[in-house]
Amino acid sequence: MTSDNTQRGWSARTIWDRRFDAPLRSFLRTETGGARVVLIAAVLALVWANLSESSYESVWETPFSIQLGDWRVSHDVRFWVNSGLMTFFFLVAGLELRREFDIGELRERRRLALPMLAGVGGMLVPIAIYLAINAGQTTAAGWGAVMATDTALALGALAVFGPRFSERLRGFLLTVAVVDDVVAIAVLAVAYPHHPSLTALIVAAAIFGVVLLVRGFGVRFGPVYALLGVAAWLAVSMSGVDPVAVGLVMGLLTYAYAPGRGDLQRASDQFRLFREQPTPQLARMARAGLTSALSPNERLQTLYHPLASYVVVPLFALANVGIVIDGDLLARAVTSPVTVGVVVAYVVGKPAGIVATAWLVTRLSGNRFRPPVGWVAVVGVGTVSGIGFTVALLIATHALSGPALDEAKFGILVATLGASVVTWLVFRSVGRLSPARRTRALLGVAEGIVDLMLPVDPERDHMRGSLDAPVTVVEYGDFECPYCGQAEPVVRELLADFANIRYVWRHLPLTDVHPHAQLAAEAAEAAGEQGAFWEMHDLLLVHQDALNPDDVLGYAEQLGLDLDGFREHMVKRMGVDRIAEDVDSADLSGVTGTPTFFINGRRHHGAYDIAALSAAVKSAFASAKLRPEYHPRDPERRETGPAS
Numbered sequence: 069m070t071s072d073n074t075q076r077g078w079s080a081r082t083i084w085d086r087r088f089d090a091p092l093r094s095f096l097r098t099e100t101g102g103a104r105v106v107l108i109a110a111v112l113a114l115v116w117a118n119l120s121e122s123s124y125e126s127v128w129e130t131p132f133s134i135q136l137g138d139w140r141v142s143h144d145v146r147f148w149v150n151s152g153l154m155t156f157f158f159l160v161a162g163l164e165l166r167r168e169f170d171i172g173e174l175r176e177r178r179r180l181a182l183p184m185l186a187g188v189g190g191m192l193v194p195i196a197i198y199l200a201i202n203a204g205q206t207t208a209a210g211w212g213a214v215m216a217t218d219t220a221l222a223l224g225a226l227a228v229f230g231p232r233f234s235e236r237l238r239g240f241l242l243t244v245a246v247v248d249d250v251v252a253i254a255v256l257a258v259a260y261p262h263h264p265s266l267t268a269l270i271v272a273a274a275i276f277g278v279v280l281l282v283r284g285f286g287v288r289f290g291p292v293y294a295l296l297g298v299a300a301w302l303a304v305s306m307s308g309v310d311p312v313a314v315g316l317v318m319g320l321l322t323y324a325y326a327p328g329r330g331d332l333q334r335a336s337d338q339f340r341l342f343r344e345q346p347t348p349q350l351a352r353m354a355r356a357g358l359t360s361a362l363s364p365n366e367r368l369q370t371l372y373h374p375l376a377s378y379v380v381v382p383l384f385a386l387a388n389v390g391i392v393i394d395g396d397l398l399a400r401a402v403t404s405p406v407t408v409g410v411v412v413a414y415v416v417g418k419p420a421g422i423v424a425t426a427w428l429v430t431r432l433s434g435n436r437f438r439p440p441v442g443w444v445a446v447v448g449v450g451t452v453s454g455i456g457f458t459v460a461l462l463i464a465t466h467a468l469s470g471p472a473l474d475e476a477k478f479g480i481l482v483a484t485l486g487a488s489v490v491t492w493l494v495f496r497s498v499g500r501l502s503p504a505r506r507t508r509a510l511l512g513v514a515e516g517i518v519d520l521m522l523p524v525d526p527e528r529d530h531m532r533g534s535l536d537a538p539v540t541v542v543e544y545g546d547f548e549c550p551y552c553g554q555a556e557p558v559v560r561e562l563l564a565d566f567a568n569i570r571y572v573w574r575h576l577p578l579t580d581v582h583p584h585a586q587l588a589a590e591a592a593e594a595a596g597e598q599g600a601f602w603e604m605h606d607l608l609l610v611h612q613d614a615l616n617p618d619d620v621l622g623y624a625e626q627l628g629l630d631l632d633g634f635r636e637h638m639v640k641r642m643g644v645d646r647i648a649e650d651v652d653s654a655d656l657s658g659v660t661g662t663p664t665f666f667i668n669g670r671r672h673h674g675a676y677d678i679a680a681l682s683a684a685v686k687s688a689f690a691s692a693k694l695r696p697e698y699h700p701r702d703p704e705r706r707e708t709g710p711a712s
Contacts, residue, residue: 102377103224106458109382110389110481117390124390141302149387150462155301155315157376157384157458158253161219162319163369165246170324170365182429182437183240186446187247189425190453191215194417201409210406210467212259213476214413216252216459217245220381221484222452229492230448231510237441241449244422252459253316260466261308268307272314275300279321288364293318310466324365326658331361333580381458388461389481391474400471401478410460410479415486419450444509448494454487456480519671522653524572530601533563533570539688541681542572542666544654547589547608548582548615549662556609558678565678566685573605575650576662584615586647591620593643594634595627603627 117124128149133142143151169180194214202208222245226238279296297318305311335357342350359367391397401407426446430438439446457480464476498506524531524540543559545552563571575592577585588608595604607623608615617638624634637643657666665672665681668688674680 102374102381103220105378105382106220106385109385113386113388113390114393116386118392118394121390121392128387141305146387149383150465151305151311152301153380154312154384154462156372157315157380158249158312159315159319160369160373160376161246161249162316163322163324163365163372164242164319165250166320166322167324167365167369168243168246171326180243182426182439183243184247185429186422186426186439187244188251190217190244190418190422190450191248191251193421193424194413197413197417198409201412202405205405207406207409207468207472210409210464210472210476212252212255212467213460213464213480214410214417214456215255215463216248216456217418217453218455218457218459218484219245219249220377221455221457225452225455225488225491226448229452229488229495231445231495231498237445237449237510240439240441240445241452244449244453248453249459250316252463253310253313256463256466257309257313260310260463262466265307268303269309272300272303272307275303276317279318283321288360290364310462312462319368322365322368323363325363327361327363327660332660335361336580384458384461388465389477391477393478397474397478401475401482404475404479406468406472406475407479407482410456410476411483411486414454414456414460414480414483415451415490418454418487419447419490422450422453423447442509444494444498448491451487451491451494454490455484457484518669519657520666520669521656523669524570529572529574530596530605531570531572532602534568535570537568537570539566539569539668539685540572540666541569541685542574544574544576544650544659544662544664546576546578546582546585546662547592547605548585548612549578550612552663553609553612555663555676556606558676558681561678562681562685565682566689569685574653575647576654576659576664577647577651578662587617588615588620589647590638590641590643591623593646594637595624595629597637597642598629598633600627600629 113124128146129144131142132145132148133140135141195211198211198214199208202210219242222241223238226241230237275296279293279300282292282296297314300318301311301314304314335354338350338354338357342354423443423446426439427443441449460480460483461477464473464480468476498509501509520542524542526535529542541559541562543552543555545555559571563569575589577589579586592601592604592608595601604623604627607626608620611619611623620638621631621634624631654664657671663676665676665684667681667684670688672681672684
């Protein structure tokens with residue numbers, strides 16, 4: 069194995085800084101950005117209502133009707149926001165939960181048990197607290213308002229107060245919060261209907277049956293589902309159940325999957341046809357091919373998530389947060405069982421329920437089910453889950469009215485602020501621990517999902533760095549892929565910055581778009597037969613525009629290889645089986661493009677610039693330190709050996 073620290077570009081940066089963000093990372097960024105807009109909208113609503121309550125209420129109580137012939141639907145503007153536009157918010161929540169089921173953390177079903185039960189515990193304890201404080205009073209009907217977590221604001225608070233390497237922490241919070249949302253919507257539909265109509269519910273159920281039937285026939289035409297969704301929304305709204313449930317159900321019915329290599333190759337072929345003959349018909353075919361390669365779930369999230377985060381939820385806050393905060397309200401709130409119940413339920417009950425349930429599940433299962441993060445991080449998830457806001461306001465508007473509703477809204481605002489402060493205190497206290505204890509407190513000892521199906525084999529794989537390093541970076545690459553060329557200097561800088569990692573290259577020649585990629589991979593294997601894999605690897609990535617047979621033969625001569633042996637290896641295609649094994653392992657691991665990185669068996673999602681990869685490696689080091697077999701090494705020590 070060689071360790072060439074003098075090659076070009078060790079400090080270069082890839083310009084593809086934010087090109088390939090994973091759905092979860094993109095989801096988190098949209099939520100945290102949208103949280104700022106929600107807060108601004110909430111402040112505007114409070115200012116507006118306190119300056120002119122009559123103006124505020126008159127706007128949101130304005131009737132708005134839709135009429136076709138004799139058929140007419142009429143509601144005030146607040147209803148259209150709360151039950152109309154908010155359907156898109158819950159559609160996004162359903163889409164994200166389905167994505168986690170299909171290709172995310174919850175694809176291992178055993179990982180669903182603990183966050184699901186923790187989410188349920190985080191609802192039951194607050195409900196019990198609220199009911200205890202409001203026992204024997206009509207305001208006990210508002211128990212549903214203390215159930216759910218506001219995903220957007222909770223993730224925003226975690227981004228501000230949480231640790232740097234907290235993707236697992238955020239994923240855990242996201243799962244708990246979405247489970248909250250699912251149960252809260254079910255409660256909203258069952259416990260708070262207005263004038264329930266069995267006929268309308270039967271019609272809505274029949275429409276959902278049609279949706280399942282159409283999906284079963286493989287129909288992917290979006291307008292069909294949009295029409296059925298609108299019909300279901302109208303039927304549910306006429307049944308007396310809040311129609312936002314339609315968005316959640318439609319989201320949960322929408323499959324998510326990673327694009328297959330076959331789909332990508334078909335899209336590539338269609339684009340090539342358009343490139344050769346740019347006609348409108350071929351343009352439509354190419355566009356359809358590119359669209360069909362993505363799952364409906366991902367396409368709908370891309371379309372509706374920004375709308376929900378930056379338009380729908382802020383409008384909801386603007387329409388519902390506005391209350392007059394005066395001496396009378398403050399005096400009532402201090403002794404109001406509604407306000408006290410909401411605040412205590414969220415600030416105390418939420419974290420108590422989540423932490424206690426997670427602890428009980430872990431103990432009763434004999435550690436078979438345990439949180440994916442450390443226990444202090446579980447406490448942090450519990451405290452930040454006390455930010456109820458959006459769904460809390462939505463349920464409060466159904467469960468309460470008059471002064472009690474104002475007291476509930478005030479309690480929700482106080483609880484949001486209180487939960488944020490407590491979350492800051494939790495993570496602030498963690499910062500005072502020693503590095504080792506802090507890492508364990510935040511990351512825990514649970515093993516993450518392993519995405520790399522074929523483990524690294526030092527006897528087989530092409531490897532750079534320390535053979536027994538605690539962190540392994542695997543790249544599936546293509547010598548003709550320009551993005552692999554841009555990632556190469558980043559990999560070199562990574563090896564220079566971290567003395568105790570090992571780097572593995574595996575072949576994934578994308579022959580449908582890179583005609584010389586297979587030949588280049590075989591040339592690297594031929595050079596590897598003579599102990600010069602990495603030298604050839606470096607030359608091929610430097611000269612990506614010159615990968616013809618004569619070119620690779622020239623590189624072999626430049627490296628001083630035995631040309632007869634190199635030619636024989638190439639003519640007999642002796643490296644084909646070895647390359648095919650890498651391609652098969654890529655297929656098993658769900659790899660469809662290059663470059664794709666795995667760090668300690670876990671697929672790296674997001675940018676592959678030096679900052680992103682360094683952060684991922686540091687997180688892997690932190691997790692590795694928690695395993696008993698980890699032994700710190702001299703940071704200056706660097707081992708090399710022959711390439712396989």
